[in-house]
Amino acid sequence: MKPPSTFLYEQAAGVATITLNRPERLNALTFEVYRELTDTFAALAKQKDVRVVVITGAGRAFCSGGDVHDIIGELFERNMEGLLEFTRMTCALVHNIRTLPKPVIACLNGTTAGAGACIALASDIRLASEEARIAFLFVKVGLSGADMGAAYLLPRVVGLAKATELLYTGDFISAAEAERIGLYNRVVPADQLNATTRELAERLAKGPSFALAKTKEMINRELDMNLSTALECEAQAQAICMQHPDYREAYDAFIAKRAPKFE
Numbered sequence: 702m703k704p705p706s707t708f709l710y711e712q713a714a715g716v717a718t719i720t721l722n723r724p725e726r727l728n729a730l731t732f733e734v735y736r737e738l739t740d741t742f743a744a745l746a747k748q749k750d751v752r753v754v755v756i757t758g759a760g761r762a763f764c765s766g767g768d769v770h771d772i773i774g775e776l777f778e779r780n781m782e783g784l785l786e787f788t789r790m791t792c793a794l795v796h797n798i799r800t801l802p803k804p805v806i807a808c809l810n811g812t813t814a815g816a817g818a819c820i821a822l823a824s825d826i827r828l829a830s831e832e833a834r835i836a837f838l839f840v841k842v843g844l845s846g847a848d849m850g851a852a853y854l855l856p857r858v859v860g861l862a863k864a865t866e867l868l869y870t871g872d873f874i875s876a877a878e879a880e881r882i883g884l885y886n887r888v889v890p891a892d893q894l895n896a897t898t899r900e901l902a903e904r905l906a907k908g909p910s911f912a913l914a915k916t917k918e919m920i921n922r923e924l925d926m927n928l929s930t931a932l933e934c935e936a937q938a939q940a941i942c943m944q945h946p947d948y949r950e951a952y953d954a955f956i957a958k959r960a961p962k963f964e
Contacts, residue, residue, distance in 0.1 A: 703744070708722050708737065715752040715903070716751070720757050721757070724761070724762070727811075728758040729766060729767065730766065730816055731772065732772060732787075739797055742754075745801055746801055751803065752803060752905070753805075754801065755902050758817075760810075761811040761832070763809045763833065764817025791849050794823075795850045805823075807821040809821055809828065809833035810833065814835065819851050822850070823850060825917065828885070828887050830894045831889070834879075837867050839868075859883055863882050909947040919935060922934060947961075
């Protein structure tokens with residue numbers, strides 16, 4: 702995989718960590734950051750030595766959204782075709798996060814807004830510091846609250862009523878409120894966030910990657926299924942997993958009273 706130039710990338714113990722690294726701009730996204738993130742998440746699907754991905758930010762923010770100075774000005778000069786090129790690229794980033802067959806953990810160290818909120822929403826798990834307020838603030842700049850999958854994913858995470866409120870107002874909510882409504886999985890003191898994230902990431906990295914990938918695949922596929930279709934798909938998915946070596950390894954490890962060693 703080509704090393705990125707617009708953010709930090711580290712890999713250890715099966716965990717790839719992406720750190721947005723423009724702290725002086727609250728890690729606002731530029732065209733190039735968008736492109737590299739999109740390409741990186743696509744490439745990570747083929748990285749066999751990466752089993753879990755963590756995305757976080759440097760400094761006091763996770764990501765404040767698109768950079769007003771580096772993006773907005775140029776967009777005013779584009780026609781409809783050029784605007785669609787940009788909006789489709791931002792949506793491609795969310796698509797690549799959601800379809801990556803590996804757990805993605807958003808480690809929210811601070812302000813999370815706009816496109817940053819959408820990246821966090823697209824992640825599988827969101828762990829946050831007590832300072833990590835969040836806002837889907839698109840309507841406050843005259844844009845639709847339905848951006849980068851927010852109108853699709855947010856109601857499924859927090860419910861239709863609360864999602865509608867958040868997308869209509871664009872208001873920030875506190876980390877405590879985000880945890881209360883189920884948007885954040887867990888909120889911890891800032892000095893515990895990295896350790897908490899690392900512990901979970903390494904735990905998942907030691908788990909059965911095939912089963913985790915199949916679980917994520919089914920969560921995505923079943924979002925728009927009726928119950929009968931979902932049950933049949935789950936029956937097939939489980940039968941496939943039962944043919945995988947990890948299933949036998951889990952059984953053998955249980956009988957031998959040892960920790961399993963998954964592929």
